[in-house]
Amino acid sequence: MEVIRIASIREVARMAQVAPCTVSRALNNSGYVSEETRKKIIKAVETLDYVPNQWIRNLYHQSTGIIGVVIPDIAHPFFSTLSSCLLNELRKHGYNMMLCSTGTDKNREKEYLGTLERNMFDGVIAGVAMLSDEFYMQIKKPYILLDRKVPNIPLVCSDYRKGGMLAAEKMLADGRKHVLQLCSHILFPTPSYESQEVFAQFLQDHNVNVLTVKLDLWSTMKFEDCFENAQKILQQHPEIDGVFGADLHAVAFLKAAMHLQKKIPQDLSIVSFDGTYVADMGIKSLTTVVQDIQKIAQKTVQVLLRKINGMPIKEDHYYIPLQIRDGESTLK
Amino acid sequence: MEVIRIASIREVARMAQVAPCTVSRALNNSGYVSEETRKKIIKAVETLDYVPNQWIRNLYHQSTGIIGVVIPDIAHPFFSTLSSCLLNELRKHGYNMMLCSTGTDKNREKEYLGTLERNMFDGVIAGVAMLSDEFYMQIKKPYILLDRKVPNIPLVCSDYRKGGMLAAEKMLADGRKHVLQLCSHILFPTPSYESQEVFAQFLQDHNVNVLTVKLDLWSTMKFEDCFENAQKILQQHPEIDGVFGADLHAVAFLKAAMHLQKKIPQDLSIVSFDGTYVADMGIKSLTTVVQDIQKIAQKTVQVLLRKINGMPIKEDHYYIPLQIRDGESTLK
Numbered sequence: 001m002e003v004i005r006i007a008s009i010r011e012v013a014r015m016a017q018v019a020p021c022t023v024s025r026a027l028n029n030s031g032y033v034s035e036e037t038r039k040k041i042i043k044a045v046e047t048l049d050y051v052p053n054q055w056i057r058n059l060y061h062q063s064t065g066i067i068g069v070v071i072p073d074i075a076h077p078f079f080s081t082l083s084s085c086l087l088n089e090l091r092k093h094g095y096n097m098m099l100c101s102t103g104t105d106k107n108r109e110k111e112y113l114g115t116l117e118r119n120m121f122d123g124v125i126a127g128v129a130m131l132s133d134e135f136y137m138q139i140k141k142p143y144i145l146l147d148r149k150v151p152n153i154p155l156v157c158s159d160y161r162k163g164g165m166l167a168a169e170k171m172l173a174d175g176r177k178h179v180l181q182l183c184s185h186i187l188f189p190t191p192s193y194e195s196q197e198v199f200a201q202f203l204q205d206h207n208v209n210v211l212t213v214k215l216d217l218w219s220t221m222k223f224e225d226c227f228e229n230a231q232k233i234l235q236q237h238p239e240i241d242g243v244f245g246a247d248l249h250a251v252a253f254l255k256a257a258m259h260l261q262k263k264i265p266q267d268l269s270i271v272s273f274d275g276t277y278v279a280d281m282g283i284k285s286l287t288t289v290v291q292d293i294q295k296i297a298q299k300t301v302q303v304l305l306r307k308i309n310g311m312p313i314k315e316d317h318y319y320i321p322l323q324i325r326d327g328e329s330t331l332k
Numbered sequence: 333m334e335v336i337r338i339a340s341i342r343e344v345a346r347m348a349q350v351a352p353c354t355v356s357r358a359l360n361n362s363g364y365v366s367e368e369t370r371k372k373i374i375k376a377v378e379t380l381d382y383v384p385n386q387w388i389r390n391l392y393h394q395s396t397g398i399i400g401v402v403i404p405d406i407a408h409p410f411f412s413t414l415s416s417c418l419l420n421e422l423r424k425h426g427y428n429m430m431l432c433s434t435g436t437d438k439n440r441e442k443e444y445l446g447t448l449e450r451n452m453f454d455g456v457i458a459g460v461a462m463l464s465d466e467f468y469m470q471i472k473k474p475y476i477l478l479d480r481k482v483p484n485i486p487l488v489c490s491d492y493r494k495g496g497m498l499a500a501e502k503m504l505a506d507g508r509k510h511v512l513q514l515c516s517h518i519l520f521p522t523p524s525y526e527s528q529e530v531f532a533q534f535l536q537d538h539n540v541n542v543l544t545v546k547l548d549l550w551s552t553m554k555f556e557d558c559f560e561n562a563q564k565i566l567q568q569h570p571e572i573d574g575v576f577g578a579d580l581h582a583v584a585f586l587k588a589a590m591h592l593q594k595k596i597p598q599d600l601s602i603v604s605f606d607g608t609y610v611a612d613m614g615i616k617s618l619t620t621v622v623q624d625i626q627k628i629a630q631k632t633v634q635v636l637l638r639k640i641n642g643m644p645i646k647e648d649h650y651y652i653p654l655q656i657r658d659g660e661s662t663l664k
Contacts, residue, residue: 080407080408083407097430098429098430098431099415099431100419223609223613277555280559281555281587281610
């Protein structure tokens, strides 16, 4: 066996002729220690090659107190808000958060998850999941997915189907006939994509035309690009009288429509999805399907901690209720 | 001495009768391993109580490959963009990023920095610094500040003085006489605050009235609150003909002014600071002092790595150039 010798804090204290708590204070800068005592402690630390790190012991017991959080993009308002809420929740329970943003790069996700297997994380919360089901199923450590259904791995997400329905009902109430929906490119049928499916199906069942445009949502966050894109689409499709898309794109359509002299909401109903702080930044407040991001974070951390502590969880899938908030971008 | 015995990968391989690289492949899921071989390896791992973790060795050598990033709020567009750029830069050099958001809580910052001393981080990048100079000066590990001058600790930030001057010149060119500047509450004179000082001084020297309002910028990101605040200020001070503030607040003033039937830019010049993606989300694009966030991240990581590798750095303070981008919210 390879052997690493680790001096204990007691040995350091004995050599420096002080109490162990004094060593701790000196090393953590957490209270008064006289200069003379500090020097003695430092000498003892150096002599014994003491590593003042309980992590070594933690790691030996396969626990680091770190949770990995994998998201496509930190700069995106939904994921920055989610990360903020997750960090607060994790901190309440004494965990640190390591962030990874993958963009649309599968290899980056894979590389990052390798770190999980090399014991760096006690668990992972994944807002993005681009690999095969098998990949996730062989992970032994606690793993929570936020937008992918994989057998035996807990899913915590908004009730996306309900969200799609709420938006569709709004379009129908406003009497819209040519509705545009903005989607992201997806590799797998994801729960979030279900909001789009429900939205389109419900409207088509009611004889509303639905035009679907796929966007690369995780490219660099340039509002200018969203705005140009919105202008182009509205010019190419003057018949469009309703738009459903994520906050950022919905605000871009609001701005583009007003630049094209369309009256909002008379000429065009806009319903946004997510309800982050950017949804209100346009000149009119948007009617928005609001995700309860704080609740998602709370439930996610709750389920993760149960998994880490080897406790059973009640369900495989947790759907967090969402609500529609009326703004100035719809008639009814 | 306390002794932790750590089985080497070679011993696992010997017991499982396979090559060490096969053990590595099996444990990292990084290539094909037959089911039978995998079972043998798992049995050997369990028998030897093998911890497949090079971190234990890394930690023993006082290196974890983790950089701590301390910011006031991840959800804020400037800090989410900065975090995104820092993560990309750190990743290029093989480092992981652990995020801490402190809000305005000094104790939270202190607690987090304790982790640095307990060897969890190889270095820290601090976008917020609320403690005393002495606190930072006794930190032995590499530490980069982004908005605070402390002796012997590198500072990397925008050329804030220049930023304040650019905004002030714009107000003067537009012939403004009653200019509002929005500041954050500060505990220490920070480099970012210098943009405010230069802005006010330059305008006052040119007989322009400057009204300063202090806001709590790091409270929960509610655009609604920013908007209400903007409406209130514009109603209380109808003489205001210029506004200078961070992106989010500048957009709120744009919206509030238009709701109050003010013409932009004829009645009111607005110049925003930061130039993140939200600066364009209003109905008119804002004239903006744009921070080169990517360049800040690059220089910060460059300086940090030199410190980590014990190389000398040329300067104590690095000022990254910034530019003004003309939008539709100023006359000239």
